[in-house]
Amino acid sequence: MDFALTAEQKQIKEMVSEFVDEEVKPRAAEIDETDEFPADLVAEMGELGLMGMPFPEEYGGAGLDYHSYAIGLEEISRGSGGLGTIVAAHTSLAGNMLYEFGNEDQKQTYLTPLNEGTDIGAFALSEPGAGSDVPAMETTAKKDGDEYVVDGGKLWISNGSVADTVVVFAKTDPDAGNKGISSFVVRPDEDDGFVVEGTEHKLGDKGCPTAELRFDDMRVPEDRLLGDEGDGFVQALKTLNGGRITIAARSIGIARAALDDAVKYAGEREQFDQPIGDFQAIKHKLADMDTKVQAATLLMHKAADLKMRDETFIKEAAQAKLYASEISREVANEGIQIHGGYGYTKDFAAERYYRDAKLNEIYEGTSEILRNTIGDWLQK
Numbered sequence: 001m002d003f004a005l006t007a008e009q010k011q012i013k014e015m016v017s018e019f020v021d022e023e024v025k026p027r028a029a030e031i032d033e034t035d036e037f038p039a040d041l042v043a044e045m046g047e048l049g050l051m052g053m054p055f056p057e058e059y060g061g062a063g064l065d066y067h068s069y070a071i072g073l074e075e076i077s078r079g080s081g082g083l084g085t086i087v088a089a090h091t092s093l094a095g096n097m098l099y100e101f102g103n104e105d106q107k108q109t110y111l112t113p114l115n116e117g118t119d120i121g122a123f124a125l126s127e128p129g130a131g132s133d134v135p136a137m138e139t140t141a142k143k144d145g146d147e148y149v150v151d152g153g154k155l156w157i158s159n160g161s162v163a164d165t166v167v168v169f170a171k172t173d174p175d176a177g178n179k180g181i182s183s184f185v186v187r188p189d190e191d192d193g194f195v196v197e198g199t200e201h202k203l204g205d206k207g208c209p210t211a212e213l214r215f216d217d218m219r220v221p222e223d224r225l226l227g228d229e230g231d232g233f234v235q236a237l238k239t240l241n242g243g244r245i246t247i248a249a250r251s252i253g254i255a256r257a258a259l260d261d262a263v264k265y266a267g268e269r270e271q272f273d274q275p276i277g278d279f280q281a282i283k284h285k286l287a288d289m290d291t292k293v294q295a296a297t298l299l300m301h302k303a304a305d306l307k308m309r310d311e312t313f314i315k316e317a318a319q320a321k322l323y324a325s326e327i328s329r330e331v332a333n334e335g336i337q338i339h340g341g342y343g344y345t346k347d348f349a350a351e352r353y354y355r356d357a358k359l360n361e362i363y364e365g366t367s368e369i370l371r372n373t374i375g376d377w378l379q380k
């Protein structure tokens with residue numbers, strides 16, 4: 001058992017960490033304030049190979065293993081939670097759907113520009129009445145000649161209003177339950193009937209637009225079907241399993257940022273003629289925060305390691321995401337407490353970490369759904 005990072009993983013961590021400290025951290029408060037998609041940063045990340053980290057170079061990716069990708073995403077999220085979601089939805093969800101289930105032509109045409117960062121990707125599964133309950137979706141795709149006619153809508157779609165490629169799930173056989181769901185590559189600029197209804201005003205995760213989409217008789221060529229009709233539900237679950245490892249990474253990145261700031265503040269702030277970090281109450285908080293971050297990191301690395309070895313990792317990915325997301329919120333909460341009244345203001349980033357961390361417990365499987373998954377796995 002080796003707990004050390006490989007030379008390549010260390011290199012990625014250092015490279016992304018330097019980029020984040022120099023380019024992302026100084027912009028994070030502005031992204032949070034304006035809630036604007038940071039197109040220039042994303043373009044720069046494309047040039048650095050950060051928009052297609054786990055995919056082969058033949059498709060424009062960086063050719064990294066999933067472990068290195070998770071490490072990279074953790075660093076990005078340490079700088080900005082919104083940027084973490086932008087990259088995760090683009091890569092772990094949209095990119096993965098194309099890589100795992102697309103044919104050669106679809107990979108060359110749609111995955112390559114995603115990996116190069118010239119296109120942005122989104123993954124459109126959730127609907128107003130179908131969040132945790134995916135098969136309740138109402139969007140349909142009816143075959144008409146050599147096209148599918150897609151009608152319906154999606155809610156909560158990260159990158160949805162800025163995406164060039166959206167992987168959309170729809171029912172091709174509405175009577176077949178989860179076996180009637182299929183997935184399609186949709187191109188908002190080419191496919192008439194693709195409408196962005198608007199974007200959400202959220203607690204955190206700023207900079208990543210979360211869009212409501214509508215499809216009005218949207219015609220999609222049949223060669224944009226991913227895999228076979230009826231494959232969509234299983235494709236979505238497989239994709240979300242991998243995605244959960246990277247939401248664990250986003251959680252850990254945010255928690256580390258909260259911890260780093262808290263350690264710094266505890267050393268600087270003086271009350272009763274001594275740094276507050278010298279009070280045992282504060283020291284113990286910092287100790288608990290770091291211990292939780294370390295434990296979450298081990299769970300994430302275990303799940304990533306199993307995925308890399310092509311072993312089953314469903315339970316481990318659920319556990320990594322469940323634990324990391326909950327401790328991320330707890331660590332960010334203690335970060336505010338250590339900052340006292342200042343932590344409750346926008347003068348410090350502590351409150352942003354808290355708002356960004358909360359989301360991890362909701363998307364890509366709520367904590368309740370993940371506990372169901374883990375419990376079901378134990379009772380199999």
Ligand SMILES: Cc1cc2nc3c(=O)[nH]c(=O)nc-3n(C[C@H](O)[C@H](O)[C@H](O)COP(=O)(O)OP(=O)(O)OC[C@H]3O[C@@H](n4cnc5c(N)ncnc54)[C@H](O)[C@@H]3O)c2cc1C
Pocket residue numbers: 089123124125126128130131132133155156157158159202205210359362363364365366367368369372
């Ligand atoms: C900012 C943001 C970004 C998102 N990005 C995307 C995206 O890019 N693509 C996408 O497709 N979706 C995205 N989502 C949607 C997200 O995945 C859903 O919000 C999530 O799956 C929960 O669905 P819901 O909101 O409908 O809640 P519901 O499913 O209605 O759940 C409400 C509550 O009931 C609980 N609950 C539901 N069913 C059960 C059960 N069986 N057992 C126990 N408890 C249960 C839930 O855990 C939760 O606490 C995003 C959401 C947000 C907020």
